[in-house]
Amino acid sequence: MEINKNRSLKDLNTFGVNATTKFYTEIHNLEDIHELLEWKEKTDLPTLLLGGGSNLLFVNDYQGLAAKICLSGKEIVEADADATYISVAAGENWHNFVRWTISQGYAGLENLSLIPGTVGAAPIQNIGAYGVELADHFYSLQAINLENGDVLEFNKEQCQFGYRESFFKAYGLDKLLISSVTFSLPKKPQWKINYAGVQEKLKGLEPNAKLISDAIIELRQSKLPDPKVIGNAGSFFKNPVLNIDQWEAIKANYPDFMGYPQSKTEIKTSAAWLIDSCGWKGYRKGDAGVSEKHALVLVNYGNTTGKQLWSVAEEIIDSVSQKYGIILEPEPRRLSEN
Ligand SMILES: Cc1cc2nc3c(=O)[nH]c(=O)nc-3n(C[C@H](O)[C@H](O)[C@H](O)COP(=O)(O)OP(=O)(O)OC[C@H]3O[C@@H](n4cnc5c(N)ncnc54)[C@H](O)[C@@H]3O)c2cc1C
Numbered sequence: 001m002e003i004n005k006n007r008s009l010k011d012l013n014t015f016g017v018n019a020t021t022k023f024y025t026e027i028h029n030l031e032d033i034h035e036l037l038e039w040k041e042k043t044d045l046p047t048l049l050l051g052g053g054s055n056l057l058f059v060n061d062y063q064g065l066a067a068k069i070c071l072s073g074k075e076i077v078e079a080d081a082d083a084t085y086i087s088v089a090a091g092e093n094w095h096n097f098v099r100w101t102i103s104q105g106y107a108g109l110e111n112l113s114l115i116p117g118t119v120g121a122a123p124i125q126n127i128g129a130y131g132v133e134l135a136d137h138f139y140s141l142q143a144i145n146l147e148n149g150d151v152l153e154f155n156k157e158q159c160q161f162g163y164r165e166s167f168f169k170a171y172g173l174d175k176l177l178i179s180s181v182t183f184s185l186p187k188k189p190q191w192k193i194n195y196a197g198v199q200e201k202l203k204g205l206e207p208n209a210k211l212i213s214d215a216i217i218e219l220r221q222s223k224l225p226d227p228k229v230i231g232n233a234g235s236f237f238k239n240p241v242l243n244i245d246q247w248e249a250i251k252a253n254y255p256d257f258m259g260y261p262q263s264k265t266e267i268k269t270s271a272a273w274l275i276d277s278c279g280w281k282g283y284r285k286g287d288a289g290v291s292e293k294h295a296l297v298l299v300n301y302g303n304t305t306g307k308q309l310w311s312v313a314e315e316i317i318d319s320v321s322q323k324y325g326i327i328l329e330p331e332p333r334r335l336s337e338n
Contacts, residue, residue: 090120
């Protein structure tokens with residue numbers, strides 16, 4: 001395991017924020033994991049587990065060791081009457097893995113096409129898009145406890161998946177290194193295509209995984225700024241979940257206020273609508289701002305800092321709170337002090 005000192009993180013986070021990490025390494029195999037455990041025993045410095053950096057905001061420089069997970073490989077481990085089980089290493093690129101499953105004739109993950117990042121980070125916030133989330137086709141994962149080296153297996157129940165939530169967030173980030181994830185891909189897939197935009201793109205066609213994936217790629221490219229062109233981390237805020245009374249009170253004044261029932265008492269609303277209605281879409285202050293394409297996406301127009309981006313986020317939180325009494329919760333992990 002090679003350790004570099006004072007490495008820039010600019011090319012390691014999709015916001016393209018120019019922070020620095022005091023130490024940097026890459027984890028390619030089991031030996032590197034053992035050396036990481038030894039390093040952790042020897043020093044008091046924190047470790048940051050880094051995937052594709054597409055859900056992180058570096059507000060300050062990082063004072064510990066950033067360890068990029070580069071574990072690679074995938075295999076079909078089992079098949080039964082209902083599903084095929086595929087295990088994939090944490091450092092594999094998520095979207096490439098999704099397209100590979102489709103090319104091999106397996107369905108299930110097509111709605112999650114084009115989400116940036118790695119396979120190992122996907123369970124952390126139970127990634128989701130277009131009516132499907134990782135939990136829908138998750139079978140198990142393997143993680144290494146970085147405090148004692150224990151190798152642990154987690155089944156779906158133990159992962160406690162929720163909306164952008166999992167056991168791993170609650171337990172404490174950077175304590176468990178997810179090394180591989182096993183998916184259960186159904187032999188008889190149920191297409192989820194009633195989402196706005198997808199249905200229109202598939203009109204008159206017999207759906208299959210590739211067609212759905214292609215449609216979703218097209219839709220995402222038309223709606224979301226490409227981080228390679230304008231730095232961003234996708235949705236910056238979670239969609240708030242309100243109780244019905246709170247939702248109805250706002251709806252009475254704003255008839256186009258959207259709501260999607262989550263349970264008998266809870267309604268999920270659109271953070272994008274709330275932000276847009278407060279006039280933030282297309283806002284720019286220096287090089288930090290809000291995408292012109294999507295009110296939920298904070299962007300780095302060039303050389304902004306994590307601090308400036310976070311200051312825009314705070315202004316948005318304040319204005320939505322004042323107008324609607326709803327406190328928006330950021331989705332990306334914010335690294336400010338360590
Ligand atoms: C343009 C764009 C669109 C996006 N669209 C979506 C979307 O539709 N749906 C969605 O859910 N998300 C979306 N995201 C957010 C992001 O892509 C996902 O959260 C993704 O899973 C993050 O993967 P990553 O490898 O980049 O993780 P990173 O940003 O590197 O890390 C995220 C978190 O996971 C931890 N972590 C990373 N790897 C491991 C590991 N192996 N073991 C333990 N912990 C680890 C990190 O410490 C950190 O806390 C989008 C982001 C962008 C830029």
